[in-house]
Structure formats: C-alpha cells, structure tokens
Amino acid sequence: MPSQEKILHIKGIKTHFPVRKGLLRTVAAHVKAVDGVDLEIYRGETLGLVGESGCGKTTLGKSIIQLVEAVSGQILYYEGEQTFDLLNLSPEEFKHIRQKIQIVFQDPHSSLNPAFTVFGSLQDPLKLYGVKTKAERRKIIGDLLEAVNMRREQMDNYPHEFSGGQRQRIGIARALCVNPEIVICDEAVSALDVSIQAQVLQLLQEIKEARGLTYIFITHDLSVVEYISDRVAVMYLGKIVELAESEALYRTPRHPYTQALLSAIPIADLDRKSERIVLEGDVPNPVSPPSGCAFHPRCPKFKSLSEPEKQHCMGESPQLSDATQLTQPHLVSCHYPN
Amino acid sequence: MTRRPTRLDKKFDILRERTERGTLKAASSNRALNKLASNKLAVLGLAFVTIMILASVFAPLVTQYDPQKVDLRMMLKPPSADHILGTDKIGRDVFARIIYGGRISILVGLGSALGAALIGVSIGAYTAYKGGWLDSTFLRISEVVMSFPQIILVLMLVTILGQSLMNLIIIFTLTGWGSLYRLTRAQMLSLREEEYVQALRAFGLNTFTICFKHILPNALGPIMVNITLSTAMFILQEAGLSFLGLGVPLNIPTWGNILNVAQDLRILQNYWWVWLPSAMTISLFVLAINFVGDGLRDTTDPTMQG
Numbered sequence: 238m239p240s241q242e243k244i245l246h247i248k249g250i251k252t253h254f255p256v257r258k259g260l261l262r263t264v265a266a267h268v269k270a271v272d273g274v275d276l277e278i279y280r281g282e283t284l285g286l287v288g289e290s291g292c293g294k295t296t297l298g299k300s301i302i303q304l305v306e307a308v309s310g311q312i313l314y315y316e317g318e319q320t321f322d323l324l325n326l327s328p329e330e331f332k333h334i335r336q337k338i339q340i341v342f343q344d345p346h347s348s349l350n351p352a353f354t355v356f357g358s359l360q361d362p363l364k365l366y367g368v369k370t371k372a373e374r375r376k377i378i379g380d381l382l383e384a385v386n387m388r389r390e391q392m393d394n395y396p397h398e399f400s401g402g403q404r405q406r407i408g409i410a411r412a413l414c415v416n417p418e419i420v421i422c423d424e425a426v427s428a429l430d431v432s433i434q435a436q437v438l439q440l441l442q443e444i445k446e447a448r449g450l451t452y453i454f455i456t457h458d459l460s461v462v463e464y465i466s467d468r469v470a471v472m473y474l475g476k477i478v479e480l481a482e483s484e485a486l487y488r489t490p491r492h493p494y495t496q497a498l499l500s501a502i503p504i505a506d507l508d509r510k511s512e513r514i515v516l517e518g519d520v521p522n523p524v525s526p527p528s529g530c531a532f533h534p535r536c537p538k539f540k541s542l543s544e545p546e547k548q549h550c551m552g553e554s555p556q557l558s559d560a561t562q563l564t565q566p567h568l569v570s571c572h573y574p575n
Numbered sequence: 576m577t578r579r580p581t582r583l584d585k586k587f588d589i590l591r592e593r594t595e596r597g598t599l600k601a602a603s604s605n606r607a608l609n610k611l612a613s614n615k616l617a618v619l620g621l622a623f624v625t626i627m628i629l630a631s632v633f634a635p636l637v638t639q640y641d642p643q644k645v646d647l648r649m650m651l652k653p654p655s656a657d658h659i660l661g662t663d664k665i666g667r668d669v670f671a672r673i674i675y676g677g678r679i680s681i682l683v684g685l686g687s688a689l690g691a692a693l694i695g696v697s698i699g700a701y702t703a704y705k706g707g708w709l710d711s712t713f714l715r716i717s718e719v720v721m722s723f724p725q726i727i728l729v730l731m732l733v734t735i736l737g738q739s740l741m742n743l744i745i746i747f748t749l750t751g752w753g754s755l756y757r758l759t760r761a762q763m764l765s766l767r768e769e770e771y772v773q774a775l776r777a778f779g780l781n782t783f784t785i786c787f788k789h790i791l792p793n794a795l796g797p798i799m800v801n802i803t804l805s806t807a808m809f810i811l812q813e814a815g816l817s818f819l820g821l822g823v824p825l826n827i828p829t830w831g832n833i834l835n836v837a838q839d840l841r842i843l844q845n846y847w848w849v850w851l852p853s854a855m856t857i858s859l860f861v862l863a864i865n866f867v868g869d870g871l872r873d874t875t876d877p878t879m880q881g
Contacts, residue, residue: 304773335779348770352792352877358771361788362778395877411774 243315244451245278245301245419250310252293252300256524266524270296271307272475275557278419283445283452285466285483287459287498291520293475294455298421301453302340314338316418336366339412343424345404349396355382355407356392359414366415381410384447385440402433406440413444421453426461438465459502463487471495474523474531477557481567491567491574493538530555530572538573546573607874617870620863627860631677640668642675642828651846661848664836667828669848673856676828679740681860683829684810687747692802694748695755697787700794703763704786713756721753733821743822747809758801762794796872803868807861814857830857 251273258265270293278284286294300307303323312323314334321334342348350358356378363374379389385406396404405425412420422441426434438461445452456462462469462483469486471479471494479492490496497514516535521527529551533539539550549572557570611617630637640658646666654661660669702710729746736742766772767790775785814831816822823829830853837843837850873879 299773302777304776332779335777338777340774340777342770342774344770348774350769350771350789350793352875353789358789361775361780361784365778365780397878408774415778 242280243277244280245276245315246311246313247274247276247278247301248311248313250274250297250300250307250312252296252305252307269475269523269526271300272523272526273310274472274475274477276470276477276480278451278453280418280451281449282467283454283465285462285469286453286455286472287457287462287469288472289457289498289520291523292472293523294457294472295423297472298340298423298453298455302338302421304340332365336415337417338419338421339415339417340421340423341405341408341412341425343427345401345408345428348408349399349404351396354393354395359392359411362411362415377414378410381414382407384413384444385410402429402437405429405433405437409437409441409444413448416448417450419451419453421455423455424457425454427456427458434461441465459498471498474520474526476531476570477568478532478571479567479569480557481569482565485565485567489567489575491569492571493536493575494532496575497537527551529553530570542573610874610879611870614870614873616866617873620866620870623859623863624867627677627856627863628681630674631681634671634674634678637674638668638671640671642667642671643826651849653846654848660852661846663833663849664842669833669852672828672833673830673853676830676833676853677856679823679827680810680813680830680857683740683743683747683813683823684806685864686744687751687809688802688806690744690748691751691805692755692798695752695757696759696791696798698752699756699759700763700786700791701782703760704767704782704790706767710760714760717753717756720750721757725750729816729821738821738824740823743813743816747812751805751809755798755801755805758797759794762797763790766790766793792875795875799868799872799875800865803861803864806864810857810861 250271251269252271253267253269255264256266256268257263272293274297276284286297288294296305299305301312301323307324310324314321314323314337316337321330323334326334349355356375359378359381360371360374363377368374368377375392378392382389382392387403387406387410391399391403396407399407405428409425425441426437429437441452442465444450452465454462454465466483469479469481469483470477471486471492473494479486479490479495481491486495487499490499493514494516497516500512500514514537516537518535521531521534527534529549530536531554533547533550536550539547542550553572555570555572557568559566559568611621644667646662649658649662649666651664652658652662652666658668658670660673663669663672698713702713728750732746732749733742736745763786772785772790775789780789810830813822813829814834817825817829817832817835823832825832825835833853834850834857837854842849
C-alpha cells in the first residue's frame with residue numbers, strides 16, 4: 238500500500254521544442270509538448286500516465302529523467318530530510334540522483350546495444366557507480382538476471398539471441414542495476430504481445446514489492462494501467478486533465494476526455510451495451526493549442542452547453558482542482574465536470 | 576523422411592554429447608578471432624597482405640638486385656632465370672622494383688587510409704553525437720575540403736610542405752578524411768537516437784564512453800569497408816601524382832611509378848612483363864585488403880555467425 242510520503246514533486250514543468258524555419262533557422266514557434274504539469278508522486282505507488290499519441294506523456298517522463306531539457310518549472314526529489322531540485326543540481330548531486338531515477342523503454346529491439354553482450358552493456362553503469370572488480374559486476378548482473386526470471390549464464394549472450402519479452406526483461410534488469418528508487422516505465426509493455434505483457438507486468442509488480450520501488454507507468458493502454466496503477470493521471474495536449482485513484486477514475490470518470498477514452502476500451506460481454514463516445518477530429522497542433530480549454534473543439538459535452546458556458550470554455554483555461562471533496566482527492570481540469 | 580546428415584549435424588551431435596556428459600563449456604578463445612579464422616577469404620587476404628608487407632620490409636633478403644641499378648646491356652629482357660619478371664626500359668629488375676615499391680605504396684596507401692580514418696571517424700562520431708553548432712561547423716569544413724579541386728590542393732601543399740613521402744601521406748590524410756567523416760556522421764546520426772543510447776545517458780555515463788565505446792562499434796561495418804576502399808584509392812592516387820612529378824620521384828620504385836611506363840604504347844603492346852606484374856600486384860593487394868575489410872566487418876557484427 239503506497240504511503241503518503243512524497244518522493245517527487247513536479248511543479249509547473251514545461252518542455253517546449255523550438256520549431257525552426259527559414260534560411261537563418263530562426264525560431265518560428267514552439268511545440269508545447271509538456272505545458273505546465275503539476276504532479277506529486279508518493280513513495281511506493283504506481284502512477285499511471287495515460288493519453289493518446291502526442292499528448293506529451295513520454296516527454297514528461299523524459300523531462301523527469303532529464304533526457305530532454307525542461308524550459309521552466311521545478312522537479313523536487315525528496316530523500317530523507319533532503320530535497321533536491323532536479324533541474325538545478327551540482328555535478329555531484331546530479332550523479333547521485335541519476336542513480337535514483339531510471340527508465341525502461343518501449344522498443345525492446347532498439348533498447349539494447351546489438352554490439353555488446355548483456356554483461357558488456359550493463360557493466361559500464363556499474364563501474365560508474367563504484368563496483369570495482371569484474372567478479373563483483375558479474376555477480377550483480379547475474380543476480381539481476383535471476384531477479385527478472387532469466388538464467389545467470391545469459392549475460393554472455395548478445396541481444397539478437399533473445400526474444401522480445403526477454404529483451405524487455407533485460408531492459409528492466411538494466412534499469413534496476415544501479416538500485417533506483419523511481420522507475421519510469423515508458424510504454425514498457427506496449428511492444429509485447431498480450432501473453433508476454435501479462436508476464437512482464439507480473440514481474441514488474443513482484444520487483445516493485447521486493448524492492449519498494451515507485452513506478453511512473455506511461456502507456457496508452459488503459460487496461461494495463463487499470464491493472465497496475467494506484468493512481469492514474471490522464472494527459473491531453475501537454476496538460477493533466479484528470480488525476481485520481483485508479484478505481485475512482487475508472488468507475489466515475491469526470492472529465493469528458495477521460496470518459497471518451499474509457500468508453501473506447503473493448504469489453505468482452507455480449508449483453509452489455511456500452512455507449513461509445515467518439516471524439517471528432519485529431520489532437521490539435523501543440524504549436525498553437527486552442528484558446529481556453531484545449532479540449533473544447535473536440536469535447537462532446539461542449540456542444541450541449543449554453544452560449545455563455547461555451548464562451549467560458551473558450552475563453553478561460555480550467556485549473557486542475559478537486560471536484561468531489563471526497564476523502565481521496567479526485568482532481569479534474571474542466572469547468573463543467575460531471 | 577530421412578535426409579542426409581550435413582556437416583552441421585555432426586557438429587550438433589558433438590555438442591549434444593558434450594552437453595549430456597556435462598562437459599560443455601563456453602568457447603574459451605576469442606569469439607571475434609574464431610570468426611575471422613573461419614572466414615576463408617579473409618584469412619587468404621590477410622595472408623597475402625602479410626606476405627606482401629614482409630617481403631617489402633625484408634626486400635634485400637628476397638632479391639639480390641638493386642631496384643635502382645641501371646643495366647643498359649639488359650634492357651627490356653623477358654622473364655628468365657636471372658630476372659624472374661624480366662627487366663624494364665633501362666635494364667632494372669622488375670621483380671626487385673615491385674618488392675621494393677611495395678614499401679612505399681603500402682605505406683602510402685594504408686598509412687593515409689588509416690590516418691584519414693582516424694581523423695574522419697573521431698571527428699564524425701563526436702560531432703554527430705553532440706550535434707548543434709559543432710556538427711554544422713565541421714560539416715561546412717568538410718564540404719569546403721571536399722569541394723576544392725584535389726589536384727590544386729595537392730599542388731599547393733606540395734609547394735608549401737615540399738616533396739617527400741611523409742608529406743604525401745599528410746596531404747592524402749588532409750584531403751581524404753572528408754568521405755570517412757561523412758560516412759561516420761551519417762551512421763552516428765541514426766544510431767544516437769536508439770533507445771540504448773538514451774539508457775546510457777540516463778545512467779550519466781560521459782559522452783566519450785557513450786560515443787566511442789558504445790555507439791561506434793555499431794557503425795564499424797561500413798567504416799571498415801570504406802577504409803579498404805580508400806587504401807586502394809590512395810595507392811592509385813600516389814601513382815597518378817608520381818606521374819605528374821608531384822608525388823614520389825619517378826626513379827624511386829613504387830607500384831604506380833612502375834605502371835606509368837605502360838603509357839608508352841610500344842611497351843604496352845610488346846613488353847607485357849614490364850607493367851603487367853605491377854598492375855596485378857596492385858589489384859591483388861587491393862582485393863586482399865577488401866577481403867580483410869569484409870572479414871573484419873563480419874567479426875564486428877555479433878548477429879553474423881562464424
């Protein structure tokens with residue numbers, strides 16, 4: 238059961254990419270991939286981050302681990318009494334924090350270096366974090382492989398000798414090799430077929446319990462998120478539109494976008510008539526998002542609103558706020574939630 | 576249905592037997608060396624290159640003739656027991672000239688190719704990985720170098736640096752690094768986006784380790800092939816420049832210098848032994864280098880079985 242102790246606090250993080258145009262490559266505009274996200278992550282929980290392609294969920298994950306640079310905001314990491322601002326670290330602190338947050342990637346085929354054996358790929362990070370002798374490194378890597386249900390000897394094999402599921406497990410072992418506190422799973426099971434997905438999810442759960450990890454689970458697969466997450470954050474166009482306990486969000490989604498997403502999950506039940514909410518159009522261009530609430534051009538509810546209400550939606554961007562006032566916070570960013 | 580057992584079946588039988596007895600061990604010798612050794616063409620190429628290099632280095636032991644000694648009584652003699660490849664226009668022993676010529680031709684060819692590779696690959700790998708202004712700067716520099724007429728550049732450099740073997744290698748290196756730089760850069764640009772690179776960055780490994788130790792081995796295949804091709808190119812370029820009087824002086828034997836006499840139609844038609852052995856040597860040497868390059872490429876690629 239997750240505690241209420243904060244481990245990571247993301248405050249107003251923005252990650253914009255410049256769009257360069259013309260002969261002089263001047264910055265014409267910015268792609269606002271992540272546009273002001275506030276998020277608290279508690280020690281030991283699994284936070285699901287969902288949204289359709291291009292909504293900025295992967296960019297948010299990469300901003301946390303600083304594979305891409307955020308333009309503004311703060312990411313606070315709590316360790317005991319200490320607080321580190323991840324975007325403002327001294328080189329020594331940086332090395333220390335690098336170890337604490339790790340990432341598992343989506344594509345099992347490009348996430349392992351084809352020129353190195355598993356041992357060859359994993360030993361450099363261990364060297365960096367002070368495992369001096371080769372024998373020790375072999376022992377650690379062997380233990381990790383066993384922890385992800387593989388054989389110790391397989392550390393001397395090359396990536397092309399493994400199946401997709403095995404590679405993904407090696408990817409997990411790699412993320413674990415420096416003893417992180419937080420693991421970001423960026424679409425970690427999306428590229429696997431369903432039976433392997435279940436295995437890997439099971440494995441992730443076991444490892445989390447054994448090591449007391451915190452997961453940020455980025456995916457577009459809503460059924461996976463329901464299975465693994467304690468809390469779920471729904472992203473749309475670089476912003477979080479709804480954030481709640483997993484069960485509450487699936488039972489009573491409050492944002493029209495979340496409702497549309499959930500209605501799209503196929504259910505294997507002939508008698509049940511689910512009403513599918515079909516969103517019209519595509520995700521707007523994140524270079525110039527719509528005014529006010531970014532979702533209003535596609536919002537199924539928007540059409541049924543009265544004229545002054547429409548003006549409100551188009552004019553003012555809603556804030557993420559607690560809509561229900563229940564014991565567990567259920568945050569939603571909509572002027573007229575259900 | 577039965578089928579005829581193949582060579583591999585026998586191998587597997589041996590392996591299975593060992594597994595059952597529990598005596599199967601991982602191959603203890605170097606995997607890359609094993610792979611190279613099982614590639615027949617590469618071994619053949621390597622043997623030829625080694626023999627040529629040894630023969631040129633120990634040339635005085637291989638032949639008793641002085642490659643520069645003029646013997647006017649023995650002009651244009653066909654191959655015989657005394658002169659196994661005959662003599663040229665002014666009575667010099669062709670075999671001795673080829674053996675001694677190898678010293679300079681191999682040095683210029685391999686030396687310039689390796690020099691150009693060292694510069695091109697290290698700049699290409701690092702700047703492409705870092706990207707940004709560094710990358711664009713070097714891209715422009717390489718474009719300037721490559722678009723400049725090479726012969727004029729060589730003329731200029733020879734005038735400034737003087738005419739010598741070392742200068743020739745330096746000039747070839749300076750004018751030839753562009754293509755290897757381009758190739759490496761293109762490879763790195765696609766490889767640096769792979770997820771394993773991001774994983775290494777997430778660990779906070781330093782740029783040099785990521786770039787040269789982890790990414791570069793994946794780009795080595797095409798680079799190896801390109802090095803062997805430039806070796807051939809530099810050997811031929813040296814021949815061309817020597818002919819213009821810009822490379823090695825004509826009296827010093829190099830494979831290219833020997834070949835130049837074939838520009839005389841009379842010699843081309845009537846005295847094959849003067850130019851054919853040298854031409855064959857160049858072709859065979861270049862071919863052998865190519866085989867070695869292919870072999871090396873295959874050994875660096877772990878997905879290829881030995």
